[in-house]
Amino acid sequence: xxxxxxxxxxxxxxxxxxxxxxxxxxxxxxxxxxxxxxxxxxxxxxxxxxxxxxxxxxxxxxxxxxxxxxxxxxxxxxxxxxxxxxxxxxxxxxxxxxxxxxxxxxxxxxxxxxxxxxxxxxxxxxxxxxxxxxxxxxxxxxxxxxxxxxxxxxxxxxxxxxxxxxxxxxxxxxxxxxxxxxxxxxxxxxxxxxxxxxxxxxxxxxxxxxxxxx
Amino acid sequence: xxxxxxxxxxxxxxxxxxxxxxxxxxxxxxxxxxxxxxxxxxxxxxxxxxxxxxxxxxxxxxxxxxxxxxxxxxxxxxxxxxxxxxxxxxxxxxxxxxxxxxxxxxxxxxxxxxxxxxxxxxxxxxxxxxxxxxxxxxxxxxxxxxxxxxxxxxxxxxxxxxxxxxxxxxxxxxxxxxxxxxxxxxxxxxxxxxxxxxxxxxxxxxxxxxxxxx
Numbered sequence: 001x002x003x004x005x006x007x008x009x010x011x012x013x014x015x016x017x018x019x020x021x022x023x024x025x026x027x028x029x030x031x032x033x034x035x036x037x038x039x040x041x042x043x044x045x046x047x048x049x050x051x052x053x054x055x056x057x058x059x060x061x062x063x064x065x066x067x068x069x070x071x072x073x074x075x076x077x078x079x080x081x082x083x084x085x086x087x088x089x090x091x092x093x094x095x096x097x098x099x100x101x102x103x104x105x106x107x108x109x110x111x112x113x114x115x116x117x118x119x120x121x122x123x124x125x126x127x128x129x130x131x132x133x134x135x136x137x138x139x140x141x142x143x144x145x146x147x148x149x150x151x152x153x154x155x156x157x158x159x160x161x162x163x164x165x166x167x168x169x170x171x172x173x174x175x176x177x178x179x180x181x182x183x184x185x186x187x188x189x190x191x192x193x194x195x196x197x198x199x200x201x202x203x204x205x206x207x208x209x210x211x212x213x214x
Numbered sequence: 215x216x217x218x219x220x221x222x223x224x225x226x227x228x229x230x231x232x233x234x235x236x237x238x239x240x241x242x243x244x245x246x247x248x249x250x251x252x253x254x255x256x257x258x259x260x261x262x263x264x265x266x267x268x269x270x271x272x273x274x275x276x277x278x279x280x281x282x283x284x285x286x287x288x289x290x291x292x293x294x295x296x297x298x299x300x301x302x303x304x305x306x307x308x309x310x311x312x313x314x315x316x317x318x319x320x321x322x323x324x325x326x327x328x329x330x331x332x333x334x335x336x337x338x339x340x341x342x343x344x345x346x347x348x349x350x351x352x353x354x355x356x357x358x359x360x361x362x363x364x365x366x367x368x369x370x371x372x373x374x375x376x377x378x379x380x381x382x383x384x385x386x387x388x389x390x391x392x393x394x395x396x397x398x399x400x401x402x403x404x405x406x407x408x409x410x411x412x413x414x415x416x417x418x419x420x421x422x423x424x425x426x427x428x
Contacts, residue, residue, distance in 0.1 A: 039363070065363060089335075121331065122335075140380070147281055150280055
């Protein structure tokens with residue numbers, strides 16, 4: 001009972017900070033997306049490709065338990081990137097994002113992506129102040145993932161299905177995955193991309209360009 | 215401060231129950247492994263192959279946030295399987311495992327695998343009473359994962375690198391991944407397998423047959 005109370009108070013505190021972040025994003029007319037996926041689904045690779053298209057107007061705050069590998073890759077691709085090392089925590093919190101925002105010139109950005117820790121469960125419960133959650137799934141993970149992780153796929157506004165170049169080599173029913181996503185969220189956007197071949201990125205770029213500003 | 219105290223007391227309670235589980239496993243002379251990986255790395259597929267080899271003497275307690283898909287697959291493959299649906303929690307606890315053990319005839323088992331929730335972070339902190347942790351990684355997730363998730367790879371006694379049939383289609387340096395694992399844990403066992411072709415399963419079967427009983 002004590003534990004539940006403490007957690008609920010921590011969540012309330014998180015939501016207050018998320019609202020502060022949201023107000024700040026709004027002042028800057030900034031579209032903010034929260035990217036959530038398993039480790040290795042290709043969030044960073046997708047953002048590298050988008051970084052080479054949008055350059056420094058794409059900001060990425062990237063969370064990792066350890067190492068700054070992702071921020072290094074994103075900067076090399078041209079994006080504005082900043083790393084949060086959580087040192088053990090399995091999800092980003094609104095306070096971690098707020099702490100990082102001081103290190104970024106928000107006025108120079110058009111879109112800010114918060115690349116969450118690779119984890120399909122915990123991150124979906126934490127509001128960071130984003131406009132929308134985007135779930136990234138790769139075809140090597142299995143087409144049953146939307147059914148197995150409904151909390152994320154219900155809350156996501158868009159799904160990016162990555163590594164479609166590997167479809168000939170794996171058993172993955174794209175239509176089943178898309179249908180399962182729509183069962184959870186009728187209006188979900190569903191993108192099919194390959195970071196290797198570039199397939200599907202024109203659609204994704206248009207989505208990024210069309211996101212309504214906060 | 216209150217939150218830290220509550221969590222530390224929850225962890226202490228978890229460890230007490232883990233010790234009870236361990237004593238029970240010992241009474242049954244049972245080797246117990248805790249499988250930890252990202253979602254979609256292929257834990258269930260590996261256990262299906264081992265189930266078809268070991269039959270009902272292989273027990274699997276499989277944890278999922280939602281659905282009983284995994285237990286159904288494992289039973290169809292011949293193993294003794296039981297599902298824990300956590301309904302939201304991102305890791306198994308010793309208490310969840312203890313609760314499930316009542317539903318299994320441990321005397322009939324030789325090896326029991328606890329297939330944890332797909333998550334590279336949280337499950338590595340919870341002792342379930344197992345003999346050893348086994349990390350499962352697939353080649354599509356990226357060879358930097360051992361460096362990015364040191365908590366798991368330091369605590370794991372063995373790594374199963376899965377989907378090696380996809381190596382020609384992805385950028386994954388197997389030697390780098392193995393070397394990074396050994397930097398964290400010199401004595402780690404490293405298996406390279408493919409559930410699609412069956413490659414590497416002879417070694418894995420020998421490992422399972424040779425696990426010292428608790």
